[in-house]
Amino acid sequence: MTVFKNSLISCQKCGRRIAVKARDFENGAIQCTHVGCGYINQLVQSYYDEHILIGLPSFGQLVYEANPTMKYPLRLGTNVVGTSPTCEVAVERFIHGDKCYISRRHCTIEVLFNKWTGRFRYQLQDGASDIDSHHYKNSLNGTMLNGYLLQNGEKMDLNDQGLLGLGGKDVFRLEAYLIPGKMLESYRISKVIEPDETQ
């Protein structure tokens, strides 16, 4: 069993030092004593073990709005979306009139795991790094998030059921993957925070 000593921690809000006694650790929280702050600092932090990511059945998928039977699974980490077979998410060359509006490497979706919430985050950016030169290159016809045109270098979060527009003609709906609650709880880790100094 851990023996809690009197310690100093930095307030999670104002950053100033607070003296923490053994009984505060037993209570699990301490209120900041500094004037004008009074923030309740949690002394036990809870998060989800990233080992949960091994063997998950899905990390979410993109569903083509005009034909929802067309689904494109996402992977953890970087997903370049476009018509090139070099993309992690290679989509069809959808033709409108006689033209395809989606670039070969059109946009990038970073799938990240938030260990504090146990949820996935889908960060969207127009363009992708070139497979040979590694230079970042924007798409020809732009990327839209829920009808908003992303600016150069702008990163935005694509939320569950959010709409990803490629080139102004083709729209995909994000189906985020939600880890089942029971499974998530079995990977929960609770840890007493590390003090700055122990007295």
Ligand SMILES: [Zn+2]
């Ligand atoms: Zn404080």
